[in-house]
Amino acid sequence: MTNHARDADVTAKWEIGEYGRSDAHVAVAREDESLQLDADLAMKLVSIRLPIPLIDALKAIAGHHGIAYQPMIRDLLMRFARSEFQQIQADLSSRMEEAQAADESSPPVEAFIERTRKAAGG
Structure with missing residues (x-):
């Protein structure tokens, strides 16, 4: 499987909910990661x-x-x-x-x- 095909497969699994919708995938992000995400997205929590x-x-x-x-x-x-x-x-x-x-x-x-x-x- 090529990298592109593997990436498409992983993306599809996220989209249909196979990944990310179980308690096993839930975690609170560290504060520095959360701040970096906000900075990268040019967003601020209000x-x-x-x-x-x-x-x-x-x-x-x-x-x-x-x-x-x-x-x-x-x-x-x-x-x-x-x-x-x-x-x-x-x-x-x-x-x-x-x-x-x-x-x-x-x-x-x-x-x-x-x-x-x-x-x-x-």
């Missing part, structure tokens, strides 16, 4: 209190879609943050356009400087 009915609803929604609820919540928060940043960007763009339009309706800087020089006798 604790948040949510109403029990909300958690139950999120678990039901995730179950309906065949996914775990914590990754679903992470995905929801990522989508929300991305959407909010897009909205903020659009708002700032709109403000910039309004400011530029206001600037265009006033005399250009060069004309202002020229008028100032003439008024000063220069």
